[in-house]
Amino acid sequence: MKLTAPMERVLRVFLADVSARRYGYDLMKAARLPSGTLYPLLARLHDQGLVASEWENRPGDPDGRPPRKYYQLTAEGVRVARLELAQAARAARPAGPRSARPAPGTAR
Amino acid sequence: MTGRPYTQRLAERLIHRACRRLPGGTGDERYREWAAELPAILRDPGVRLPLLRSARALSYAAGTYRSARYLRRAAAHPPSSPRRKAPTRAPLPAPGSVLGLHPSPVAGIWAGRRLLARFTDRAAASIFFAQEEARRLGHDHIDPEHILLGLIHGGQGVAVESLTRLGIDLDTLRQQVEESAGHGPGAPAGRPIRPSRPRGIKVLDSALPEALGRGHNYIGTEHLLLAQFHDDGPAAQALARLGASEGEVRAAITAVLAERRPPGGGTETPRRVRVRKDATGDEAERLRREAARLRELLRRHGIDPGGRGQLDT
Numbered sequence: 001m002k003l004t005a006p007m008e009r010v011l012r013v014f015l016a017d018v019s020a021r022r023y024g025y026d027l028m029k030a031a032r033l034p035s036g037t038l039y040p041l042l043a044r045l046h047d048q049g050l051v052a053s054e055w056e057n058r059p060g061d062p063d064g065r066p067p068r069k070y071y072q073l074t075a076e077g078v079r080v081a082r083l084e085l086a087q088a089a090r091a092a093r094p095a096g097p098r099s100a101r102p103a104p105g106t107a108r
Numbered sequence: 109m110t111g112r113p114y115t116q117r118l119a120e121r122l123i124h125r126a127c128r129r130l131p132g133g134t135g136d137e138r139y140r141e142w143a144a145e146l147p148a149i150l151r152d153p154g155v156r157l158p159l160l161r162s163a164r165a166l167s168y169a170a171g172t173y174r175s176a177r178y179l180r181r182a183a184a185h186p187p188s189s190p191r192r193k194a195p196t197r198a199p200l201p202a203p204g205s206v207l208g209l210h211p212s213p214v215a216g217i218w219a220g221r222r223l224l225a226r227f228t229d230r231a232a233a234s235i236f237f238a239q240e241e242a243r244r245l246g247h248d249h250i251d252p253e254h255i256l257l258g259l260i261h262g263g264q265g266v267a268v269e270s271l272t273r274l275g276i277d278l279d280t281l282r283q284q285v286e287e288s289a290g291h292g293p294g295a296p297a298g299r300p301i302r303p304s305r306p307r308g309i310k311v312l313d314s315a316l317p318e319a320l321g322r323g324h325n326y327i328g329t330e331h332l333l334l335a336q337f338h339d340d341g342p343a344a345q346a347l348a349r350l351g352a353s354e355g356e357v358r359a360a361i362t363a364v365l366a367e368r369r370p371p372g373g374g375t376e377t378p379r380r381v382r383v384r385k386d387a388t389g390d391e392a393e394r395l396r397r398e399a400a401r402l403r404e405l406l407r408r409h410g411i412d413p414g415g416r417g418q419l420d421t
Contacts, residue, residue, distance in 0.1 A: 003169070029154070035142075041176035044385030047182070065148075069141040080163045 003084050006037050011081040014051075014073045021054075021070035040072055049077065050077030112282050114160040116146050122169035125300075126176040131183045138179070142172050224372035226319075229326045229401050230265040235312075237261035239301045246292035249304035252336055253289045253343040254310040257282060265329035266368070270360035276350050284349065307339055314338040330361045 001035060003008070009031040014022070028038050047050035051074075052074050056067040123142045127135040135310045149165045227235070238250050238258030248253065259267045260282050271278065295301055303309045314335035337354040347357070380387050 022140070023145065023148070025148045027307030028168070035168045037171070039142075039172070040182075043175075043179055043182060046196035051391065066144040068144045068148075089310075 001044075002081065003088050006031070006033050007041055008085065008088060009033060010038065010041050011085060014071075015078070015081055015085070018078050021072050023068045025055075027071065033101055040058060041092075043073055045077065046071075050074060050080055052077075081082075114130050114167055116150060119143075119146050119165045119169035120159035122166070123172050127401040130179055134179070140178070142169075142175075154226055157401055161243075161401055163398055166402070180329060185252060200357060226316075226325070226327050228265075228326055229404065230262055231315075231327050231332055234258040234262045234265070234267075234329055234332060242294050242301050245289060246294040247284065247289075248292065248295040248301060250297065250301060250308045251289070251304050251306055251331070252339040252341050253346075254283050254287055255308070255311060255332055256336055256343040256347075259329055266361060266364050267333035269364045270330065270333065271352065273360045273364060274352050274356055275346075276352055281350055284346040285343055288346060303421065307341060311335045311339050311390075330365070332359065333357065 003011075010027065010033065013027060016030075024035065024038065024042075027033070027042075028035060029099060031038065033041075042051060042053075046053060047053040051068055051071050053071050055069055058067050120143050123146075124139055127139040127142070129135070130138055145168065146165055149168055150161050152161055155161045155164065155400070164173070234255065235250075235258060238254040239260075241257040241261060242248070242254040243249050245254070259265070260278050262268065263278075268278065271281065303312055311332075315327045315331040318334040319325070319333040322331075324331070334354075334357065335345065337357070347353075
């Protein structure tokens with residue numbers, strides 16, 4: 001998976017609460033992405049089995065709102081997303097004086 | 109919430125068109141998914157101004173065009189086959205650009221953006237109305253007369269003002285054009301209504317030289333009106349019958365434009381070719397313009413946009 005900046009934002013939003021089911025507009029607002037960017041990303045994640053979607057189950061329809069489609073990371077999606085974001089964070093860390101400090105647990 | 113029904117219908121129509129060419133049965137499902145988001149956008153309690161909610165809904169609908177394009181390509185080139193360059197590599201949107209509108213959500217429906225990006229909002233809207241007029245008359249193409257009807261339907265802009273200045277009653281003109289255009293058997297459902305060849309295309313194409321000839325870098329309603337004289341169909345004939353010869357219309361347009369130019373500038377803001385630059389332009393200014401544009405759109409349909417004063421400069 002190629003971690004573009006929009007993709008990173010979407011994954012962060014999903015990871016903020018992995019148990020939450022999110023609908024399109026909700027994701028757009030949280031990730032600050034336009035619909036034209038968000039849905040292609042979701043389609044890619046869905047094709048790779050990282051995101052599952054399901055239709056809202058609403059028999060009664062009090063306010064006339066049609067059922068929504070909800071998206072959620074799969075277990076595999078959660079694993080991959082955490083990994084990708086961690087790798088991106090490591091790559092982004094500047095190689096300066098900071099890198100001289102050993103990572104926790106690596107000191108002998 | 110005065111603007112809701114119309115905006116929602118417009119947005120749904122845009123989404124419907126975006127989904128139409130999706131493969132297999134996916135179009136129908138996507139339409140249901142995307143249209144179901146509209147109520148949430150239009151009732152978003154986090155956005156106070158109704159106008160901005162409308163802008164978001166239209167922006168959302170316009171974005172589904174891009175999503176649909178991606179889905180079509182993805183279906184044609186499944187990931188297992190050698191990957192083409194990822195079509196989704198979208199530039200990072202500017203903060204808040206969710207609110208921004210597609211450059212031409214209305215006009216982008218049937219034509220490439222190359223031509224329509226140069227249309228003013230009213231000119232673009234009149235093409236949209238031309239489509240409606242054609243459908244209403246049961247025709248399956250946009251002919252020059254539908255474009256003239258679309259200009260009248262818009263009810264505003266240099267074209268209409270110039271005709272009024274010549275003492276032409278717009279209702280009479282509309283009736284005459286409709287009579288000579290006649291009623292057709294009805295447009296086949298689901299097929300887009302496009303400009304006819306060669307007449308519709310020719311008139312649309314003639315608008316560009318009309319604009320360039322006047323040193324304009326945009327195409328406004330006045331250029332679409334002048335383009336009518338490049339055709340000798342019902343529209344041009346009706347204009348001539350009512351005493352609007354080509355020369356008189358030209359003179360009237362010149363007069364109207366001269367009146368508009370001075371202080372305050374024109375109200376028919378040309379979008380010009382600035383579409384690209386918008387991304388880097390001042391966000392607040394852009395939003396203000398978008399809001400004004402939407403307000404105008406809503407007002408034209410007799411809907412009070414509300415939220416006045418807060419957005420007016």
